[in-house]
Amino acid sequence: MTHLGTAPHKAEKTTKIPRWVLGLGPLVLIAALIALFSLLNAPGLTGLGDDRPPEEAVVVENIELTDGLITLTVRNEGADPVTIAQVIVSDYYAGLTQSENQMTHLESNTVTVSYPWVQGDPYDISLITSAGGRVDATIDAAVLSPDKGTSFFGLMALLGIYVGVIPIGLGLLWMPFVRRSSPAWIRGLLAFTVGLLVYLTIDATLEGIELVRDNASYGGPLVVLLGAVTAYLILEGIEGWAHQQTTNPATQPATQPATQPAGTANPAQPAGMANPARLSPQMLSLLIAVGIGLHNLGEGLAIGSAYAVGSLALGASLVIGFAIHNTTEGLAIVTPLASQRPPLTRLAILGLIAGAPAILGALLGATVYQLTLAAFLLGIGAGAVGQVAIKLLPMLKDTTGRTLTPLTAGGIITGLIFMFATGLLVIT
Structure with missing residues (x-):
């Protein structure tokens, strides 16, 4: 029997999407969109700046001196790859070896320079890149680096x-x-x-x-x-x-009140x-x-x-x-x-x-x-x-x-x- 003014109740099926899907969904869509643009070679995504000269930004992070050798740790801060081609020490070209032939973005390189440096003398060092760039470093007074034993x-x-x-x-x-x-x-x-x-x-x-x-x-x-x-x-x-x-009552000792009455001085103060x-x-x-x-x-x-x-x-x-x-x-x-x-x-x-x-x-x-x-x-x-x-x-x-x-x-x-x-x- 159905009462007047009421409609029969219909069971509704509701499917809940997992919360992790809702959080991951936008990231997946962004990745798919970027992949689609790259696949279709969308204008502006490729070939931009091909005619400009490379932007070289290299810094010298550390210099160590050993017998007849000057070792420099350098890092490429720029977006373009950089290659160290030559080294000049106090206006003289010096031989070098490198741990990396080419440095990509944020990659470091160890440059070892063969040079008969003299204790206490100052030296100006210039690293010349393959594109003609120059990275300068200075040794105020050459001192043998300690043996790290x-x-x-x-x-x-x-x-x-x-x-x-x-x-x-x-x-x-x-x-x-x-x-x-x-x-x-x-x-x-x-x-x-x-x-x-x-x-x-x-x-x-x-x-x-x-x-x-x-x-x-x-x-x-x-x-x-x-x-x-x-x-x-x-x-x-x-x-x-x-x-x-x-302040959690569960962590308070049984003999101590969980809170201190208002106006009571703190004995630890x-x-x-x-x-x-x-x-x-x-x-x-x-x-x-x-x-x-x-x-x-x-x-x-x-x-x-x-x-x-x-x-x-x-x-x-x-x-x-x-x-x-x-x-x-x-x-x-x-x-x-x-x-x-x-x-x-x-x-x-x-x-x-x-x-x-x-x-x-x-x-x-x-x-x-x-x-x-x-x-x-x-x-x-x-x-x-x-x-x-x-x-x-x-x-x-x-x-x-x-x-x-x-x-x-x-x-x-x-x-x-x-x-x-x-x-x-x-x-x-």
Whole structure:
């Protein structure tokens, strides 16, 4: 029996397309369209610019000197293939051998030049391409490149310890001073830390851009910004995950409330300091250690590459300068722990996180040093310390809620000036 005013229900068949098909479909259509255009020789796709001369853009990435040989690593940044035909060293043609007869886009080539160079003399080198192009490089003072054996890599590891681990370990000895400081002094020290991190952010960014300013391979200066954004987002993700773990009731101990009553002071926060309500002092010190560690990775790269190309005096000056420069980084790590009594093992782990990457950087710089990689790692260091500086800002607030007071503004300025003054010791 059918009721008036109602229609019999009809079962409708609906076929759902899988979601992965919906996502992949446009890509398949684009690929098919490009293939069709190429097959039909669509106007504008082929033959464009056949009559123009080749565009040659070659950069010299590295120079090594051994007995009677000059070895250059070059890379083709342009879209057109490039062939190195001749080499001129200080107005004299020299014999050469190559690992590649022709370099395609972004391909590298090792050019070995036979030339009786003299220790300490300067040399101008010109690579002549088959199309008549010229690629210039300069050796200010010829120095025998060190033999990269076991003792050399041991030296690099030792230099990383000198630059990263020892100075930061000495900086951690400020922990008793920090623990006995008043809340106002703690805010001043945190402001000093912010100034230190801001300086490191700017310094690493400018150094990375300078490295690839004249090298457009792999995006040039863009790789610095890519590294900075990547590091910033990774640390933000780690912080968000840690915050979820600490605020999730399922992860809270049964004897502790999941949330803290409003208006109750955080016992982990020094009296008189505003609670950022997001990061614990332990997490802040860990983020600072990670950020400084990523920055020290770039410093290790600079030292390792200086020794690898034979700039031994430059490498020594970098070691001394960076060692003095990095001592206050230990202070930056322990300052958020002012109200804590962390065990020595935790402090040692934080010191290694911040300092040990200098060892890895020195080894990388001495072996696989490449300008774009170095710039990317410097960008990562800049993004990491910049992210930590932002996270420290809420801890500068006084009892009235103001962040920039005469005390904190003076602390930031002092941190900037101190890092600038010690940075003058780093001769580059």
